[in-house]
Amino acid sequence: MSRLESPASTPPRVTTRSSGARTRAIALAVMGATASLGACATPSTLAVSPSGVPAFSEDMLSPGFWIRRAPSPDAVLLDADQVAAKRLRAFEPDGGLMDLKRLPATLTRAQVAGWVGEAQRTPIPATIDEQGRPVTEAMLDELRQNAAAGHIPEASAARYGLSVRRTHLRSLPSDRRFFASEDLRDYESLQAGILFPGEPVVIAHQSADQQWLFVVTTQGPAWVKRGDIAEGTADAVFSYVAKAPGRVVTGDQVRTVFTPEAPEVSELELDMGVALPLANVAPGEPVNGASSYASWPVLLPVRGQDGTLAFMSALLRRTADSAPGYLPLTRANILRQAFKFLGERYGWGHQFNARDCSGLTSEVYRAMGLVLPPNSGMQGKSAALNHRLFTAQDSHAERVRALEHAQVGDLVVVPGHVLMIIGHLDGEPYVIQDVPYAVFKDPATQQLRKTKLNQVSVTPLLPLYADDTTLYVDAMTSLVHVTQP
Template identity: 85%
Template sequence: MDRLASPSSTSTRRVGTPTWRRRAISLAMMGATACLGACAAPSALAVSPSGVPAFSEDMLSPEYWIRRAPSPDAVLLDADQVAAKRLRASGPEGGLVDLKRIPATLTRAQVAGWVRDAGRTPIQAAIDEQGRPVTEAVLDGLRQNAAEEHLPESSPARYGLSVRRTPLRALPSDRQFFASEDLRDYESLQAGVLFPGEPVVIAHESADQQWLFVLTTQAPAWVRRGDIAEGTADAVFSYVAKAPGRVVTGDQVRTVFTPEAPEVSELELDMGIALPRADVAPGEPVNGASSYASWPVLLPVRGQEGALAFKSALLRRTADTAPGYLPLTRANILRQAFKFLGERYGWGHQFNARDCSGLSSEVYRAMGLFLPPNSGMQGRSAALNHRLFTAQDSHAERLRALARADVGDLVVVPGHVLMIIGHVNGEPYVIQDVPYAVFKDPATQQLRKTKLNQVSVTPLLPLYADDTTLYVDAMTSLVHVTRP
């Protein structure tokens, strides 16, 4: 999902558009082009039984790429350098919103602008869940629930923490709309996701009082009231600032089941979520179970009338977590990325999964780097180093830049982002979360489309961005994430 958010660099700066703004759904992959060095000519590219060219089964193992990587265990950025990049990500043009800089008093014009921005969906709402046409009257009903006309001239900012993995929505509704019957992987109102423990500024609420309009570090959106615990600014930001006790390093783990505390039982935690340690004595029971074989962590919960409270929970010691952010090495980048291999493509984190920019963001979040939540801003964030490309850059210049690309570099094309995992015979390969592979069949020289719809490993140079343009020629940025 190509999600666009601008940082709030001053107390009066307008927050950027919602997380998915201007998303160009990327359905095109892989076409033929001239290769680098000893790479085979396009007509000689073999197509595997899976329908992917220039591919072999051993490429689906992270160890294959780790063996090819230079100094795979060398630390590329130390903890201080990672922390500095994290800070820049919330600064001017960093791509994330610094919620602590949002003014304590919100104006009607400010909030109304956010509500209108959130409601502009990039995917047409043409049919509903049952395939019936979506009328303007239906959409007007949802807009009326946004209650923009009831905004006061000014109101105090309120604060909260998300208590579970919950979708962000363009309008205050769970209704699902699609552009067409054959595009049901892309839901019109889906605007991203909040993970447990993420902070929000609460700016407004729906007419039916079931939804809160919030500003997240990504952008403004609607979220279910029952998924947010409201507290003071100090309580919210103090929790976020706590040192990580455990960092989720698996694709997704769950807290230990506990009927004594259902609000923290089997809670889904995605890669990169950092939770503070709970203050529990060794062996002290937590929610009916001993803590000696697990890690006690602290999670936000909803108390009486939705007030913010905190509760201890357990993570099994065998769960894929770490005591802090992982060292930023090529080997860790590869191992983390490959933990998502084969996961279903999830527009805006639908299907309990993630999309192209979600993949790159969560891989790096496990190592303490916070990337903007959309491919466009990942390609130009002031927190990252990048080589920008324009129409004046030749095909040869682009190939030379890709030949020097490092493991973990991001290739950004309009509406899509891919991660470099290494080179084979001089040709760069990527891991990406992508719906389709479209390439020129070497036997017929006709475009051929293979449905992937998952996190996949592919060569880069054969990719087509559309029927006529190769990805290498559509590339707008090569992001060197791991450079200081």
């Protein structure tokens, strides 16, 4: 299973890891005459903003603007049982995620070697290194040698662990950074995703230098730093994962309380949707040198000096953006959660302490208990979600009608990119998306105009271009109705 695909940006094109979909330029075109901005303006009267975004006014940057326009914004779209059922379906065949409990207790050489090879496939060519020097085949071979594929035993017992901090997944066991070109440094070749604190892994292999573990995650196989994984029994790992969420992170990112007495759990970064069980702490009982009365005591995995799994209490301030469980799945909550990322820098594979397009959509829904596959291609076809698939046989008019009826929270998937519907103005859909560029036809000159956004942005959807000649709507492969049972 792949975790990443080609980014939605501008040429040069790169090959995708699993779907074969080519990278497309995200191009926004605006029609109609320009006019003054205002709360009642419509897409046909809005000018290109001074920041270079078409059909846009400043009030669109508030979630309240869209909540007021949403039908029944506080109606619960899926109840807790329906959400739980969808969460389970994501781990079924074609759901997009791997159920680690179903992996065999004994791993074969062929199986592990296959995973190692799968992990090495990256959509970003390794052309230059961090200093801008050409990447040679000898440099890559050195990293492949560290993967030690030739030393995988004929059979080995599956080992289990939990991630103890926010840590990157890598295609090869290395921190070295490679890029496709000098002007594409936002996309790093070996970056393969992220693990958040408390995520389970199956440990299948280790690097030659013993600094990296090769693991299978719910997202698929990858390399991770050994020091970021605590190894324990299958029962200890999966029992922790199964605990009821005591606090769910609902902010874009919060941190545990600083504590020098327990550096393992001090100021840990917790991204949106991370669910932590409550620690068994008596009222007022100190935790790591501080009283717990003004904070939530939570339980986190830690790694002992010998690499083994243990658990430790930590404090999460009551003022931190968190909830006592998953948020109700409502249109208002979808919008509030999505807008908490507004303006955040684009982070390919969760680089830059941020997230990319599919990271944005998955974390918004994870705060409400739904788990989405980690890349846009799988989000567009996961058997756990309801979707309308589009092929070349679907006419432009049919596609436009589908978008006219799209609901808040629906996902629009094109090759290499996913966007979230936030509402309609004058019948035209608007989206929130984590996107590098907006390229659109300037209404004044009728020439293509490129605006670097490189952040979570609010933009119109119609009419969009996937390249110089193809409308974005005609490139759409799936319209995902996440909130339908």
